[in-house]
Amino acid sequence: MARHMGEQKKEAVGTVGRKMTEIIMECRNLSKIYGKVIAVKDVSLKIGEGEIKLIFGPSGSGKSTLLRCLAMLITPTKGDVFLRGKCLTKPGVDLNKARARIGFVFQHIWLFHHLTALGNVELALRRVLKLPKKEARERAMQALREVKMEKWAHHYPAQLSGGQQQRVGIARALARNPDIILLDEPTSALDPELTGEVIDTLRDLAKKGATMLIVSHEMPFAREVADEMIFFDEGAIVETEPPEIFFTNPRSERAKIFMARLIKRTRRE
Amino acid sequence: MEFLVKYFGLLLSGFITTVEVTMFGVLMGLALGVLLAIGDIYGGRIISTIIRFYVEFFRGSPIIIQLFIFYFTIPDLLHTLIDPFVVGLLVFSLNSAAYQKGYIKGAMEAVYENQMTAALSIGLSKPKAIFYVILPQALRLVIPAWGNEFCSLTKSTSALLVIGVRDFTSAAKTIAGQTYRNLETYTFTAIIYLIWITAVMKISDVLYEKVKIPGIEISA
Numbered sequence: 001m002a003r004h005m006g007e008q009k010k011e012a013v014g015t016v017g018r019k020m021t022e023i024i025m026e027c028r029n030l031s032k033i034y035g036k037v038i039a040v041k042d043v044s045l046k047i048g049e050g051e052i053k054l055i056f057g058p059s060g061s062g063k064s065t066l067l068r069c070l071a072m073l074i075t076p077t078k079g080d081v082f083l084r085g086k087c088l089t090k091p092g093v094d095l096n097k098a099r100a101r102i103g104f105v106f107q108h109i110w111l112f113h114h115l116t117a118l119g120n121v122e123l124a125l126r127r128v129l130k131l132p133k134k135e136a137r138e139r140a141m142q143a144l145r146e147v148k149m150e151k152w153a154h155h156y157p158a159q160l161s162g163g164q165q166q167r168v169g170i171a172r173a174l175a176r177n178p179d180i181i182l183l184d185e186p187t188s189a190l191d192p193e194l195t196g197e198v199i200d201t202l203r204d205l206a207k208k209g210a211t212m213l214i215v216s217h218e219m220p221f222a223r224e225v226a227d228e229m230i231f232f233d234e235g236a237i238v239e240t241e242p243p244e245i246f247f248t249n250p251r252s253e254r255a256k257i258f259m260a261r262l263i264k265r266t267r268r269e
Numbered sequence: 270m271e272f273l274v275k276y277f278g279l280l281l282s283g284f285i286t287t288v289e290v291t292m293f294g295v296l297m298g299l300a301l302g303v304l305l306a307i308g309d310i311y312g313g314r315i316i317s318t319i320i321r322f323y324v325e326f327f328r329g330s331p332i333i334i335q336l337f338i339f340y341f342t343i344p345d346l347l348h349t350l351i352d353p354f355v356v357g358l359l360v361f362s363l364n365s366a367a368y369q370k371g372y373i374k375g376a377m378e379a380v381y382e383n384q385m386t387a388a389l390s391i392g393l394s395k396p397k398a399i400f401y402v403i404l405p406q407a408l409r410l411v412i413p414a415w416g417n418e419f420c421s422l423t424k425s426t427s428a429l430l431v432i433g434v435r436d437f438t439s440a441a442k443t444i445a446g447q448t449y450r451n452l453e454t455y456t457f458t459a460i461i462y463l464i465w466i467t468a469v470m471k472i473s474d475v476l477y478e479k480v481k482i483p484g485i486e487i488s489a
Contacts, residue, residue, distance in 0.1 A: 073386055100392025110387040113380075113484045114405045124391035127401055158484025172391065 021048035022084065024180050024211050025070060025102075030079035032065050039065040041235040042079070047180060047213055052206055054222045054243075055215045057232035058258060063215045064107070066232070067184045070213070071104050084179060100128045103173030103181035108189050109165045111157040117144060117168045118153040121175045129176060143175035144168070147201045163194030167201050174205070181205070183214040219266060223247060231255040273457060276444045283440030284461065290357050290436065291423045297358075298365025298418070303408075305370035306377055307399060320370070327367035332428045335360050340432040353432040365422055372414040376407035380485075406485050409477075416473030420466045437462070 025047045032040040039062045047053055055063050069076045072088050072095050080089045088098050111120050121143050125136035144150045147167040157165055166186055173181050186202070187195040199221050205212065206225040216222065222229065222243055229246040231238045231254070239252045250256050273280070309320045327335065340356045380403055388398035427438035435443075441458040445451045 071390060073390055096389075096392050096394045099390060102390075104390040106383075106387065106390075108383065110383045112384065112387065112402055112406075114402075114409070114482050123401060124393070127397055128392040156483050158482075176392070 021050070023047070023082075024049050024051075024084060025213070026082040027070060027076075028080050028082075030066070030069055030076050030081065032062075032069055032074065033077040038235050040069060040076070043235075043237055044079075045230065045237065045240075047211060050209045050211055051227045052210075052212045052214065052225050053228045053230055054226040055213065055230045055232050056217065056222070056246075056255075056258070057238075061233050062235040063232050064184050065235075067104075067182045067213070067215060071102050071182055072098060073104070096128070100124065100176060101179045103176065103178035105166070105169050105173050105181065105183040105186045107185040109157075109162070109169045111165055111168055111172070113157055116154050116156055117149055117160070117171075120157070120168055121171045124172070124176055140171075140175055143171040146174065146204070147171045161194060162190045163197045166190065166194075166198045170198070170201055170205070174210070180211045180213065183212060183216070185215050185217075187216065187218060217262060219247070219262065231258070233258070272448055272450065273444070273453070276440075279435075279440045279444065280437070280458075283435050283437040284465075286354070286429075286435060287423065287426050287437040288465075290354075290361055290426045290429065290434075291419065293358050294361030294365045294422050294426075295415070295419050297362035298369045298422075299415070301362065301366035302369030302373050303404070305366060306374040309370065309374055310377060310381075311395075324367045324370060327364045332360070332364060332425050333431050335364060336428060336432050353429075353434045356432060357426070357429050357434050357436075361422060361426065364425075365418060368418055369411075369415070372411050372418070373407060376410040377403055379410065380406040409480055409482065409485050412473060412477040412480070416470050416477075419469050419473065423462070423466055423469070 023046050026045070028044050030040060030043045031038065041062075043066060045053070055066070057063055065074070068074045070081055072081065076089060080087055082088065083098055083101060086098075087093070088095065111117075112123065115123065118137070118140055121140040122136050125131045125139055126133070129136075131139065141150060141153065144153055147170050149164060149167050149171060152160060152164060152168075157168070160168065170181075170183075170186070173183075183202070187198050190198065195218070199218055202212075202214070203221065203225060226243045228240055229243050230240050231246070231250065231252065233254050238254055239246075239250065241250065246255070247259070250259055305320050305323070309317045312320070336356065339360050340351065340353060344351050384402050384406065385395075385398055388402040389395070393401065426436055429436045430439040430442065433439075437458065441454050445454040448454070
């Protein structure tokens with residue numbers, strides 16, 4: 001079903017021409033250097049409206065650093081980040097405003113411990129978008145419904161399972177209607193049984209046309225929703241391919257080795 | 270012990286003074302302690318050095334010397350007089366702030382890192398993140414230390430005697446001096462202190478339990 005929709009989406013893009021899709025997020029020659037360690041090396045990428053791109057790659061390769069640079073949670077050492085054409089790396093840009101337009105989902109979830117699920121989702125609506133109380137509550141409940149967590153609205157994070165917490169994390173990221181959602185290994189800290197419910201949530205979002213950049217090693221999910229696969233290693237993009245090519249016949253040697261290992265591991269699970 | 274009834278008024282007003290100075294000191298100390306903790310974490314090197322000197326002075330010198338400095342030395346330099354009760358309020362606030370800054374800073378650092386990143390990621394500014402995310406969690410963790418601070422400050426206020434403020438201890442000393450009944454007077458005073466401090470510690474425990482949120486607690 002999602003696959004079918006994905007094809008429709010591509011067709012629609014095809015008829016108007018690729019250039020017509022607005023570029024939501026872009027980075028050019030982005031690098032992040034910590035002392036002598038180059039975490040991200042000269043990365044350029046673009047994500048158009050409604051596109052879903054997945055980043056694959058070994059751990060420690062700089063994927064999280066790249067995502068955090070894109071969200072301007074850490075300042076890139078070199079290069080530029082653009083959100084809807086607006087440069088975020090220039091001095092004097094209101095980064096709080098920019099971050100309000102970017103949803104971020106963390107590997108270790110990081111909900112606000114002192115707030116209920118609803119409170120977590122509501123906080124940005126009240127204190128960043130400054131919506132009136134009633135409207136903020138309605139929108140937060142709507143976001144919780146989208147991740148099927150409305151029944152748990154009044155529970156604190158510590159009272160929820162990891163999968164439920166991550167769904168609240170997704171609701172928190174999406175309640176503001178951000179331009180793009182960046183997800184940093186949203187399922188890798190969860191038990192395999194809990195991964196499914198989070199993946200289902202992301203699949204729903206994909207169907208609704210959300211623009212997403214996801215670091216994830218969930219292969220079936222990637223095959224299903226990704227418009228493009230980005231293979232990342234040692235701080236740089238090694239290759240980008242449509243998923244059907246990437247999964248059957250990656251070009252680079254490193255991607256081949258990585259995929260072989262990942263398939264072996266997945267089978268074992 | 271009937272003789273104490275005669276001095277009830279004196280004891281009561283002394284007790285009230287003790288409670289007033291303690292309450293004021295702990296609350297002002299909290300407000301100031303939060304500012305000092307924030308200043309120390311975000312203020313940069315110069316501000317944080319100034320704060321360190323401040324804290325070391327109030328933690329590293331006897332409370333009686335601090336009272337003398339604010340009652341005698343500073344007014345002398347300024348050619349003025351300050352009411353000893355006001356000096357008491359001031360010194361105990363500043364003194365308590367020095368200790369509370371430590372507790373608050375520790376608690377803020379305990380919740381700081383990932384919560385701050387998450388708060389920034391939803392578009393909150395740093396000050397808003399501190400106010401809406403970091404402090405609500407840190408202050409909950411501080412409550413037990415806060416109870417201790419109240420307890421220790423209550424006892425420290427007996428030093429007010431040296432600058433002539435009629436607190437509870439000073440009232441007891443007056444009575445003992447007039448009646449020569451040291452045993453009864455001081456035993457009675459000690460018991461009242463004990464009851465009061467036990468009650469306050471109990472209130473602090475209840476408060477801690479009341480505002481406690483699953484997931485934010487001090488592990489035993």
